[in-house]
Amino acid sequence: MKAGEVGRIIDTILSIPGMNDPVKIDLKMSRKQVLLLSNVIARGLNGKDEQADGLLESLSSESKGELELLSAECLQKAGLTELYEKLRALGK
Template sequence: MNVSEVSKLMDTILSIPGMNDPVKIDLKISRRQVLVLSHVIERGVTGKEGSMAGLLESLPKEALTELGQLSGECLQKAGLVELYEKLKNLGK
Protein backbone atom coordinates (compact mmCIF):
# COMPACT_ATOMS: atom_id res chain seq x y z
CA MET A 1 0.00 0.00 0.00
CA ASN A 2 1.22 3.49 -0.73
CA VAL A 3 1.14 6.36 1.77
CA SER A 4 -2.12 7.75 0.39
CA GLU A 5 -3.91 4.42 0.75
CA VAL A 6 -2.57 3.93 4.29
CA SER A 7 -3.70 7.44 5.19
CA LYS A 8 -7.23 6.79 3.88
CA LEU A 9 -7.40 3.47 5.70
CA MET A 10 -6.26 4.99 9.00
CA ASP A 11 -8.69 7.89 8.61
CA THR A 12 -11.51 5.39 8.07
CA ILE A 13 -10.52 3.27 11.08
CA LEU A 14 -10.18 6.31 13.34
CA SER A 15 -13.63 7.53 12.26
CA ILE A 16 -15.41 4.38 13.46
CA PRO A 17 -17.93 5.22 16.22
CA GLY A 18 -16.52 4.54 19.66
CA MET A 19 -12.87 4.95 18.71
CA ASN A 20 -12.59 8.01 21.01
CA ASP A 21 -14.09 6.17 23.99
CA PRO A 22 -11.64 5.74 26.87
CA VAL A 23 -10.46 2.21 27.60
CA LYS A 24 -8.98 1.13 30.92
CA ILE A 25 -5.95 -1.07 30.49
CA ASP A 26 -4.32 -2.77 33.46
CA LEU A 27 -0.75 -3.15 32.29
CA LYS A 28 2.27 -4.28 34.25
CA ILE A 29 5.57 -3.90 32.47
CA SER A 30 9.15 -3.52 33.63
CA ARG A 31 10.78 -0.13 34.03
CA ARG A 32 13.12 -1.13 31.22
CA GLN A 33 10.15 -1.63 28.93
CA VAL A 34 8.73 1.75 29.98
CA LEU A 35 12.00 3.44 28.97
CA VAL A 36 12.08 1.63 25.63
CA LEU A 37 8.39 2.30 24.94
CA SER A 38 8.80 5.99 25.74
CA HIS A 39 11.80 6.22 23.43
CA VAL A 40 9.95 4.50 20.59
CA ILE A 41 6.92 6.77 21.05
CA GLU A 42 9.09 9.88 21.08
CA ARG A 43 10.96 8.82 17.94
CA GLY A 44 7.69 8.17 16.15
CA VAL A 45 5.93 11.31 17.32
CA THR A 46 8.81 13.69 16.66
CA GLY A 47 9.91 11.97 13.47
CA LYS A 48 13.51 11.78 14.68
CA GLU A 49 16.06 9.45 13.09
CA GLY A 50 14.34 8.98 9.78
CA SER A 51 10.92 9.70 8.41
CA MET A 52 7.79 8.49 10.14
CA ALA A 53 6.22 5.30 8.91
CA GLY A 54 3.02 5.49 6.87
CA LEU A 55 0.91 4.72 9.91
CA LEU A 56 2.19 7.66 11.95
CA GLU A 57 2.10 10.02 8.97
CA SER A 58 -1.61 9.43 8.63
CA LEU A 59 -2.48 10.05 12.29
CA PRO A 60 -4.00 13.40 13.22
CA LYS A 61 -1.82 15.78 15.25
CA GLU A 62 -4.07 15.23 18.28
CA ALA A 63 -3.38 11.48 18.24
CA LEU A 64 0.36 12.13 18.23
CA THR A 65 -0.04 14.52 21.16
CA GLU A 66 -2.00 11.87 23.07
CA LEU A 67 0.76 9.33 22.44
CA GLY A 68 3.30 11.77 23.83
CA GLN A 69 1.14 12.29 26.91
CA LEU A 70 0.79 8.54 27.38
CA SER A 71 4.55 8.20 27.26
CA GLY A 72 4.93 10.90 29.90
CA GLU A 73 2.33 9.28 32.15
CA CYS A 74 4.09 5.91 31.93
CA LEU A 75 7.41 7.50 32.83
CA GLN A 76 5.79 9.36 35.73
CA LYS A 77 4.12 6.25 37.14
CA ALA A 78 7.36 4.28 36.86
CA GLY A 79 9.35 7.07 38.55
CA LEU A 80 11.62 7.40 35.53
CA VAL A 81 11.08 10.97 34.33
CA GLU A 82 14.41 12.30 35.57
CA LEU A 83 16.37 9.26 34.36
CA TYR A 84 14.71 9.45 30.95
CA GLU A 85 15.60 13.14 30.57
CA LYS A 86 19.21 12.43 31.53
CA LEU A 87 19.40 9.58 29.03
CA LYS A 88 18.01 11.86 26.32
CA ASN A 89 20.67 14.46 27.10
CA LEU A 90 23.42 11.84 26.82
CA GLY A 91 22.31 11.11 23.26
CA LYS A 92 22.70 14.74 22.14
Protein backbone atom coordinates in the same frame (compact mmCIF):
# COMPACT_ATOMS: atom_id res chain seq x y z
CA MET B 1 0.13 0.53 -1.59
CA LYS B 2 0.84 4.18 -2.10
CA ALA B 3 1.25 6.44 0.93
CA GLY B 4 -2.00 8.28 0.18
CA GLU B 5 -3.96 5.03 0.06
CA VAL B 6 -2.47 3.83 3.33
CA GLY B 7 -3.32 7.17 4.94
CA ARG B 8 -6.95 6.95 3.79
CA ILE B 9 -7.30 3.38 5.09
CA ILE B 10 -5.81 4.31 8.45
CA ASP B 11 -8.01 7.42 8.65
CA THR B 12 -11.05 5.25 7.93
CA ILE B 13 -10.13 2.76 10.65
CA LEU B 14 -9.53 5.55 13.18
CA SER B 15 -12.96 7.02 12.29
CA ILE B 16 -14.88 3.86 13.22
CA PRO B 17 -17.52 4.58 15.89
CA GLY B 18 -16.19 3.90 19.35
CA MET B 19 -12.52 4.42 18.52
CA ASN B 20 -12.42 7.52 20.77
CA ASP B 21 -14.06 5.74 23.69
CA PRO B 22 -11.73 5.37 26.68
CA VAL B 23 -10.71 1.86 27.69
CA LYS B 24 -9.13 0.80 30.95
CA ILE B 25 -5.97 -1.25 30.53
CA ASP B 26 -4.30 -2.70 33.59
CA LEU B 27 -0.64 -3.19 32.68
CA LYS B 28 2.22 -4.47 34.73
CA MET B 29 5.42 -3.37 33.02
CA SER B 30 9.02 -3.39 34.11
CA ARG B 31 10.83 -0.06 34.29
CA LYS B 32 12.94 -1.26 31.39
CA GLN B 33 9.81 -1.73 29.27
CA VAL B 34 8.54 1.75 30.24
CA LEU B 35 11.82 3.33 29.10
CA LEU B 36 11.79 1.39 25.86
CA LEU B 37 8.13 2.18 25.16
CA SER B 38 8.70 5.89 25.76
CA ASN B 39 11.69 5.84 23.44
CA VAL B 40 9.70 4.09 20.70
CA ILE B 41 6.87 6.62 21.04
CA ALA B 42 9.29 9.55 20.86
CA ARG B 43 11.10 8.11 17.83
CA GLY B 44 7.85 7.49 16.00
CA LEU B 45 6.46 10.95 16.72
CA ASN B 46 9.72 12.62 15.70
CA GLY B 47 9.85 10.76 12.39
CA LYS B 48 12.97 8.83 13.36
CA ASP B 49 11.45 5.44 12.64
CA GLU B 50 12.54 4.34 9.18
CA GLN B 51 10.08 1.44 9.27
CA ALA B 52 7.02 3.71 9.56
CA ASP B 53 3.92 2.22 7.96
CA GLY B 54 1.95 5.43 7.59
CA LEU B 55 0.01 5.15 10.83
CA LEU B 56 1.93 7.84 12.73
CA GLU B 57 2.13 10.04 9.66
CA SER B 58 -1.66 10.17 9.46
CA LEU B 59 -2.24 11.07 13.13
CA SER B 60 -3.64 14.45 14.05
CA SER B 61 -1.64 16.73 16.30
CA GLU B 62 -4.20 16.01 19.04
CA SER B 63 -3.55 12.26 18.79
CA LYS B 64 0.19 12.81 18.83
CA GLY B 65 -0.21 14.95 21.94
CA GLU B 66 -2.19 12.16 23.60
CA LEU B 67 0.61 9.69 22.87
CA GLU B 68 3.16 12.09 24.36
CA LEU B 69 1.01 12.43 27.48
CA LEU B 70 0.70 8.65 27.76
CA SER B 71 4.46 8.32 27.54
CA ALA B 72 5.00 11.02 30.17
CA GLU B 73 2.42 9.44 32.48
CA CYS B 74 4.07 6.01 32.22
CA LEU B 75 7.48 7.51 32.98
CA GLN B 76 6.09 9.47 35.93
CA LYS B 77 4.32 6.43 37.42
CA ALA B 78 7.51 4.38 37.09
CA GLY B 79 9.60 7.15 38.67
CA LEU B 80 11.73 7.40 35.54
CA THR B 81 11.04 10.91 34.22
CA GLU B 82 14.38 12.39 35.30
CA LEU B 83 16.37 9.37 34.11
CA TYR B 84 14.62 9.42 30.74
CA GLU B 85 15.39 13.11 30.25
CA LYS B 86 19.05 12.55 31.12
CA LEU B 87 19.26 9.62 28.70
CA ARG B 88 17.71 11.75 25.95
CA ALA B 89 20.25 14.50 26.63
CA LEU B 90 23.08 11.96 26.28
CA GLY B 91 21.67 10.82 22.94
CA LYS B 92 21.75 14.29 21.40
